[in-house]
Amino acid sequence: MPPWPPSAEAAAIPDSAIELPARLDAVGDAGDWMAAWLAPRAAPAETAFAMRLCLEEVLANIAMHGGSGGVSIALAEEPGRFILSISDDGPAFDPVTADLPEGQEIGGNGLLLLRRYCSDLVYRREGERNRLSLGFSVPGGNPAPGR
Amino acid sequence: MKMDYQDLPDGVTRITLAGDLDARGAGEIDLQFQAIASSRSKVVVDLGQVGFLASIGIRTLIQAAKANAGKGGKLVLQDPSEAVWKVIVTCGADAVLPMAHGQDAALAAIG
Numbered sequence: 001m002p003p004w005p006p007s008a009e010a011a012a013i014p015d016s017a018i019e020l021p022a023r024l025d026a027v028g029d030a031g032d033w034m035a036a037w038l039a040p041r042a043a044p045a046e047t048a049f050a051m052r053l054c055l056e057e058v059l060a061n062i063a064m065h066g067g068s069g070g071v072s073i074a075l076a077e078e079p080g081r082f083i084l085s086i087s088d089d090g091p092a093f094d095p096v097t098a099d100l101p102e103g104q105e106i107g108g109n110g111l112l113l114l115r116r117y118c119s120d121l122v123y124r125r126e127g128e129r130n131r132l133s134l135g136f137s138v139p140g141g142n143p144a145p146g147r
Numbered sequence: 148m149k150m151d152y153q154d155l156p157d158g159v160t161r162i163t164l165a166g167d168l169d170a171r172g173a174g175e176i177d178l179q180f181q182a183i184a185s186s187r188s189k190v191v192v193d194l195g196q197v198g199f200l201a202s203i204g205i206r207t208l209i210q211a212a213k214a215n216a217g218k219g220g221k222l223v224l225q226d227p228s229e230a231v232w233k234v235i236v237t238c239g240a241d242a243v244l245p246m247a248h249g250q251d252a253a254l255a256a257i258g
Contacts, residue, residue: 028171049199049230056169056201063170109202109238116237 017074022088024063030055030073034084037075043082047138050117051084054134057110058086058095066090081119084134093130094123148172152183159257160187165196168204168231177207184211188220191253195226200234205244212243221245225253 018033020026031052038048055073062071067090074085095115101108115121120135148166155161162183166172184190192208194200212222224246227235235241247253 024170024174028169031167031169031171046230052169052199053201053234056203060170060201060203109205109240112238113202113234 016076017072019070019072020059022062022066022069022071022090024060026071027056027059027063030059033073034075038082041077041082044138047082047136051082051134051136054114054118054136055084055086057114058132058134061093061095061110062086062088062090065093080138082136082138084118084136085132086134087126087129087131089129092125094125095132096121096123148175150176150179154187155191157189157254158187159189159191159254160184161191161193163193163196167199168194168197168207169199169201170203172199173201173204173207180207181211181214184222185214188215188218189257190215190220190222191225191250191257192222193225194228194231197231198228200227200231202238205235205238205240208244209240216243221257223247223253223256225250 016037018030020030034052034055035048038051043051059071066088069089071086071088076083076085095111098111100111118134119137122133124131148164148168148171150162150164152160152162160183162180164176164180184192190211192211208222208224215222222244224235224244226248227246232246235244235246245256247256
């Protein structure tokens with residue numbers, strides 16, 4: 001139970017950025033963090049689903065093919081859209097231009113879902129890091145832009 | 148993620164999943180799910196209480212479906228939510244994961 005009297009400081013407002021290990025067992029924690037960040041922003045269910053799916057697919061791919069360092073994840077909002085930024089120190093991999101593997105391979109499905117479920121996808125290689133920026137348009141605009 | 152199963156008449160096994168079939172959920176049920184699904188030939192997987200599905204969960208389902216097909220059996224998904232259905236169709240995985248609405252339709256699809 002939080003201390004009495006209640007204060008704004010005591011409320012658990014999640015940070016807009018986190019660092020996680022590049023492991024499959026950390027993917028769930030990232031999803032929980034994103035859900036907590038999105039909750040007060042009243043994102044439509046469809047947008048929240050798409051964002052979680054893309055986060056999951058990118059992190060699962062990094063966990064399987066990525067480097068040994070951590071993964072940095074950040075969330076931001078602009079009028080009418082949310083932006084998810086993910087960076088890691090794995091080998092260069094551009095999901096925007098990568099060929100889709102043939103058949104029902106996990107990597108192929110993940111890549112396909114990633115491309116279909118975000119509104120825009122930008123990849124940059126900066127030094128030794130992959131930097132991915134994913135935009136998600138909110139139908140009708142997000143309720144509280146510029147928070 | 149929770150998983151229950153029940154052997155029905157006519158050699159059909161019904162597996163009920165509840166929760167999110169993401170990396171965490173798939174990791175929790177994968178071993179038991181594969182063990183049960185691959186030891187039967189006719190399997191209905193009830194997805195009615197599954198709110199989220201990612202590619203790792205699709206892999207779990209496809210792996211079981213292939214094991215069933217290898218034995219001349221079949222695996223049918225019952226009652227996926229619209230969001231879960233859309234993920235499966237977007238991947239083209241509906242070609243190997245037939246879906247049905249309601250138990251009667253699922254059992255009919257199993258044949």
